[in-house]
Amino acid sequence: MADLPTNLFKDLDLRGLIAQMSSEDELRSHFSGAQRTLYGGFDPTADSLHIGHLVPLLALRRFQLAGHRPLALVGGATGLIGDPSFKSAERQLNSGDIVGGWVEKLRAQLEQYLDFDCGHNSAVVVNNLDWTRDLSALDFLRDVGKHFSVNAMIQKESVKQRLEREGAGISFTEFSYMILQSFDFAELHKRYGCTLQIGGSDQWGNITGGIDLTRRMYQGQVFGLTLPLVTKADGQKFGKTESGTVWLDSNKTSPYAFYQFWLSTADADVYRFLKYFTFLAPARIDELQMADLASGDRPRAQHVLAEAVTRLVHGEKGVAAAIRISSSLFTGNLSDLTESDFEQLHMDGLAVTDLCAESIGLIDALVRTGLATSNRVAREFVDSGAVSVNGRKDLVPEKNLTKSDSLFNRFVVIKRGKKLFHLIRFI
């Protein structure tokens, strides 16, 4: 493992990855010169992690690369409760079976990003259900709850709007979340000698709760470090596309869609994202920015970013597929593609609809493929010239797609808008 513990914080600094730190000077020196154990938690709120989880997850890896031991915590217990931090409304509880299933999926995903076989600082995946499942309510209230002052808890910024805003509110269940997460930190300190918790900056309140609890229960000094929440320069929410969340699971977001997401990053964000989401040295990223600026041409950075992150998440094959399909659809001429190229498009993750018919109305096809949500909208798309079929734009709503419109007597690529494609196969 790389032995650069003194450079770790400098690197994090240069990347803009440090939002807040507790006892900053002590924390820095604590992690310099000796191997430490830290943790980051991931609650199962869905059956996959998404790109929002990438920053803390990669941060764990950054610490591991610097020689420290990362613990990735899956919130089998906290996922049953729901973190209220900065959420404007109470959340729906999921059943134990469902959350249990998600825990396993997340565990498998987390394992992909950390090294579990590197000796003394091998990563460990832990589940907080392990130490809360058999904890009785009375013991919890007496041994843990006693250390918390409600007066202090309601001061936390993370729950303030739920407490103060008219029309909002918070259940005791969610209000208790902070205590559970704090208990995790104390427990990991006891079990693994863990001395640092990292998380998004929305986790600050929960993390400091754990720092206090660890001191009270075990007289241990532990630290907290938060990472910035990823924002976009135009103020829009990061990590969403028209079709929803960008997931890490390739079955939920194909490598192609994933790659495309990063490729369309705004110039104003791309260099920052390179620092957040890749392991490319900050100095190299700055060089790239200079070069892009000097070139006066379209920047290279988006391609570097998309390639790096897609490789990280979907591996070499995923990147290759994503690039192949992107260049076919965006820069290639469809009529240049061979029959096997079309099959490859499908293999690479382009959305496909198989059609067992001789023909289909264009409007019907748009709705069927999900490119339009209703006939009315589909018509609008066609009328406004937003749709093309195998590159042809001379379309009317009454158009009927037949095999004679297809390539190799089977394939029809429908494009809606600037970057949404769908392959129809006549079978």
Added chain:
RNA sequence: GGAGGGGUUCCCGAGUGGCUAAAGGGAUCAGACUGUAAAUCUGACGCGCGAGCUUCGGUGGUUCGAAUCCACCCCCCUCCA
């Protein structure tokens, strides 16, 4: 348990009997311009080719006509006990 306030189309939020598929803003989508960027401009934004149909927490009523009035129910918030 008592008193009061509230639940409107993805979100916020107007609307208190017909002129309301429902103001305004945001988000989103499309087109133009571009670089699969940003900004800007234009348009769309319940469903339907259309006549029209279905929506305003739920159910039932009053009325020629209800998101708007009445009854009951469900949920949320505030204060009091």
